[in-house]
Amino acid sequence: MRTVGKRSFFLYVLIFAFCAGMIFLSCRVFLNAGEWASMPFNAHLYDENDRLRRGSVYDRNGTLLYSDADGYAAASKEALLHLLGDREGNLSTGVFSLYAAELSGYNPLTGNAREGNLFHTKTELTVSAEASARAYELLGGRSGAVFVYNYETGEVLCSVSTPSFDPDHVPETIETDEAYRGAYLDKTISESFTPGSIFKIVTAACAIENLPDWESWRCKCSGTLPIGDDCVTCLGAHGEIGIRDGLKYSCNVVFAELARELGKEKLRKTAEALGFGRSFVFETAHTARSVFDVSNAKEIDLGWAGVGQYSDRTTPYHMALLMGVIAGGGKSAQPYFVRKIALSPGVALYTGAEEDAPLNLSPQTAGALRGMLRENVSDYYGDALFPDLQAGAKTGTAEVGEGKEDTAWIIGFLQNPKTPYAFAVVIEEGGSGYRAAGSVASEVLAVLCAE
Amino acid sequence: MIELYSIGKEAACLNSSFILSFFMRGRFTALMLLVHLLAVALLIHVIVRCFVSLRRGRRIQEAVIYLSKEPGDEKIPVLYWENSIGREKTCDILLSEPGVSRDHAVLKRREGGWIIADTNSRAGTFVNEQKIETQTPIRPGDRIRIGEAQLVLTARDEPSQTAPQRKVYRGGRTIFTLLETTAVFFLLTLEACFQNQSFRLSPFLPFLLLSTLVWGVYLYSIVLLKRINFEIETVGLLLTGIGVLLLFGVDPQTAYVQLAAAALGILLFCAILWILEKPDFVSKLRIGFEVLGVALFAATFVFGTVVNGAKNWIFLGSLSIQPSELVKIIFIFAGASTLDRLQTHGNLIEFIAFAAVCTGFLFLMHDFGSAVIFFFTFLLIAFMRSGSVRTVVLAVAAAALGVFLILQFKPYVAQRFAGWGHVWEYPYDSLGYQQTRTLTYIASGGLFGSGLGNGYLKNIFAGDSDLVFGVLCEELGLVFALAVCSVFDLLALYTLSDVTRSRSTIYSISSCAAAGLLLFQAMVNIFGVTDLLPLTGVTLPFISAGGSSMVCVWGLIAFIKASDERTYGARRRRDL
């Protein structure tokens, strides 16, 4: 009898395996439940009319943007389409996709099956519907993006991507019409553009960190910088010129020369510290990577890479973040646009929180760059562009070749303590950065600062 | 590093006022949730009570009788109902005198008293200097010679000094546990009545039928048979009832079939208990069981119908039977054995052949889930009988070779399991369709579920059978489902703790095999639909829809019930 008893230990192994399996399963359910519960085939996500349950969505001022009953608000439906998401779920970076589980009322305690049909959620975004609508209007059918956020809190105030479309009447030609190319992308985060002159800020940051005598550094601009058989061209002949004025007048020779002098390795290190070569997490979506790759560059390529041409690429989100970090003295909050998702007043399913952005910039370098960018506006572009806002900015007019017009950029920040905003505006085939992008930025910020 | 930033944000923010405000929203939802929480609490209480009662009801392991060695006054305590006597260290009664064989004899207790049986010893066993040929009854005072050892059977003359006179534990207040069980059913019925925020009375019909069944079994067992233990039945009825009420939300017809099958299963339960009362008789029926098992499989193979890729169904008119479920019972009957039989007919070859035929048939029928369960049960029984690691290793090697050959010649079999471990890559084809739906609805159900009848997983193919664990989680919540599943673990744990206290190794082996089979089957089912194991399509005992399965499960728990020493004790006392 005893022997038979001892031989039954076999069963202990099974009992243990069952317990271990159940614990493992419970952990797996606990860790992944949110993602699993938001699968589109989950019938608990839909209301009795087979529409996804998303509750209602409001902007920072309490303006209704979307509700299950009324659909999209007419005034902002194209402007905020990319932040919200379309009905079909093609826009994967909007709040409808990123927080599908929470919007359906999901929480780890009661899931989203029990009170699913009884309650809906209320979502508050940090963006301004009015400013976004204005930005959409100002982009005027051109392809581009406007991104503004508060670098002290991380709240995104405006994030607009064009071309957009009416989610209630999706154009039939959306797949074929050239005018709608990229309509399913949120260009603030998902498309990278040639930066052009705005990249000079990165080259300047590298110089400030690596050249002890950067203040007195000088070179001579005669309109071209011959390198080998080729040459880097400048818009003008700026004569003898330093880094500070080079940034102000956007002298290509200064930054091409600096790039050669600093070398690939130092430039690469600075670019990486400032977020090139990697993807950011915006809410839970991943941004397109910014590119600075000079590993196979010839000397002339290195020169062009230093002024934001060659293979350089960046996103409006990343450039706004860089401005935020410079304005914030080396630190900025990480942008987010979902302030709160609540089941009913007081029951938060999700709350956006402040976090630091993952860029490494020393306070000294940030301070120097902040001063230089501020001078750009006060001494060169003129404060009329951003009246009384103590703005710092840099424009860019990036050549894209292929017979296309230049990409227009403006990126910058406001030092006004009431409106600590950083911004980036890009317009494809927009031409001059100052004229095309500058005017859009100016008007959108005027709307935001008046709020 | 950058991902770390996102994790903090992703985690849903549950502030402290969550629970409070939860109850303020919608009185109806709050009320239904309260009803559900009460049901969960009662369920857990019933389960705990049953298993505490089972453990308390065990005999204290002390000497039942003594063997006095002569000359001298050494008293060897006899601890078990069946004791092996011999030179081997593993023997229950160890004798090192010359002439004692390794496994010399077996001393066992039966209804009529003590019996000694020689187990093919070289020198023979003598009772009062008479060499015994067959099983010989002995009484206190009889002299037994085993080799050169002289033993006298000595009754325990005074009440044990170590333990005070012990009353047989009366199984707690069975009637209260059963009232609680009925209350669990009532609360679940109430939940089912409010399906989709509308009220209906129809769930009370299965509730009434269930209650009748529960109390009928109680009256039969406690009042009529005067048994004192009712824990196994309570647990079985509890799970059966939960299954029936769950299935009522899927399809009332299925629930009634399930209920009828449960009644049939309880009849089988009683029949098996009746057969098992005479362990030596059961041992003799072995060949008959084996022939019946093979015949059932052969009949299925010839007359069977293919359902969902597996040819393991026989249709008799409108009645469909899955014979492989019934063979599970036969399989355990064929495998279990009394101790003296184990020692005289220790050879496993016959059982191995029977197991190989069963598993082979199941493979040919493409019922891989059942094949694996049979194979596992075979390992369990084979090891408990022989203790031979070599047999187990050889069997596993043979099975591995078999599986390898099948995969070589029938690669489409492997294709069925290609989604295992990464079902989320195949949410829209057969490789991951059922598993992804199950996981999604488990997640949707949260800890407390959608409420009975409000789920959607039941609409997916095999929702009421293979995926029923998912339905259980979705509609009744993860806490409830875990409590239900803990029963399988607790049954096995109880069986183990009681394994040497049973009246014969036939009970020890069969109860371990039955508990192991139930637990293993639950594992294959639950971990199969949740993608921890490949999905093979076996049922979840007690809960899944399936008449044959329900009947079989009740048959299986009869073995566990039989191993409880008290099962046959009460009746004996009545006779005295």
Ligand SMILES: [Zn+2]
């Ligand atoms: Zn120049």
